[in-house]
Amino acid sequence: MNPAASNPERIGLDGSAYRPLPQWLVAVLLGLIVMAGKAPTLGLPYHWDEAGAYVGPARWLAEGSLLRALPGGHPPGKLFGHPPGLYLTLAGLYKLFGPAPIVSHLFMAVLAFVALWYTYRIGDWLWDQTTGVLGALFLWAMPLFFAQAGMALGDLPITAFGLMTVYYGLRGRLLSYLLCGIYLVLLKETALATVAAVILYRLICDRSRRRRPGLILLWCIPVAVLAAFFGWQKIATGEAFGNPYFQEHKLLADTPGAMVRQTALMLYILFIQQHRWLLGVVIAAGLIRRRDCLHRRPLILFVLVLALGGLPFCSLYFMPRYILPLLPFYALAAAGGLTGPSRSACGRFAVALLILTAFGTRLYGSRGGYSNFEMDLQYVDMIRLHQRTADYVQKYHPQATVWAPWPVSQLLRESWLGYVRRPLQVTDQPDASDLLIYIDRPAEGTDIIKKDYLQTGRATFLGRIEQNRKWLELYLSKPRRTPYNTETKRP
Secondary structure: OOHHHHOOOEEOOOOOEEOOOOHHHHHHHHHHHHHHHHHHHOOOOOOOHHHHHHHHHHHHHHOOOHHHHOOOOOOOOOOOOOOOHHHHHHHHHHHHHOOOHHHHHHHHHHHHHHHHHHHHHHHHHHOOHHHHHHHHHHHHHOHHHHHHOOOOOOHHHHHHHHHHHHHHHHHOOHHHHHHHHHHHHHHOHHHHHHHHHHHHHHHHHOHHHHOOHHHHHHHOHHHHHHHHHHHHHHHHHOOOOOOHHHHOOOOEOOOHHHHHHHHHHHHHHHHOHHHOHHHHHHHHHHHHHOHHHHHOHHHHHHHHHHHHHHHHHHOEOOOHHHHHHHHHHHHHHHHHHOOOOOOOHHHHHHHHHHHHHHHHOOOOOOOOEOOOOOOOOHHHHHHHHHHHHHHHHHHHOOOOEEEOOOOHHHHHHOHHHOOOOOOOEEOOOHHHOOEEEEOOOHHHOHHHHHHHHHOOOOEEEEEEEEEOOEEEEEEEEOOOOOOOOOOOOOO
């Protein structure tokens, strides 16, 4: 039991007594900042991998029996080889409320609150209330976390339930740990790293457990559940990890050089990018001032989480959002270190404000080109760009047959994504199109379009649509197959 829980006055790490805020008040304040931050984006259409990898399969699942989520109940690769937890959760929501973007995004905002709340609870349990609050605020202000809190992807859910699993593991509450841990690994297989960190932490720090191996086996139940799922999937489909994406893309970095480059990239994104290096400076300063922090149990836990969570991506296929489950522990370590460099409340407040302000300057970038831009609020630019494109095509070329690379092809073809009122005619064959939409994505075949159509005069430039330096271009095929529209207006 935390000795501070029954004591109205508590002693902070700086040695001073203070009266903590009521837990309900902290929860209300965290909930308010989440809703204030995410309310403007709740109704935005689905973006990029939301549509392709998560919401699309979940919507398909919601149209029939949820039992189809089990291995063998759906076409191979339909759920991208992932465990069914998130798909079942989203499908259940869609059955109740429909697949509108606000349903998914509101659910993610709730999970963002859960992540902040349990970041706070872990900091409060291991250090003090001030550390917990600062850790939650640091996490919320990180541009990557803030952006992901508005998208229905798999990494925010495993962040929230990973924190719950760690918290109940720290408290020794086995049943709560098992419920959260089992659901966690069924959300996404990479969440196994968090469970492994909790198990190793208990082996290292809890000597009584080491003398009772039967209890350790109970803590390993989530690992067994995930292994059973992939075993079942192997038997039912012939593949344990049947992700169709990796039929055309490399799953592993296959050379030492590639592994070194990917490791360096991952470490840079985790510890340096978007001003996160400031957290490292605070941690180092705290350790220098209070060297006993090197032996504190929190640092053992955080090192285990960061190491086990990051190590697989030294060779596995990596995207920046995959580090999301590690960010709360980096934020908490910095919040804990902040109590060391200065013993004055004013000093801590000034450093915390500097960090929050620095994070705020990276919330909205202005890079150009065409990408998902999901590491900060630039993803909203891409949504606006796609909305303007869809509005133009619907208004001036509603009868056109359109060729476009993914994701534009999907958002024009499927009205439930929130871009078009009714599906437009989209073709996979440029020769059969009236309208070509060009974006700079060679991986989607646009380099061939540029060479065979745009540079040879087989298409007429219609105009460019831009949004904060993000762009795409529209071309009329020549000759057009049918006089589908007598009026052509440049975008």
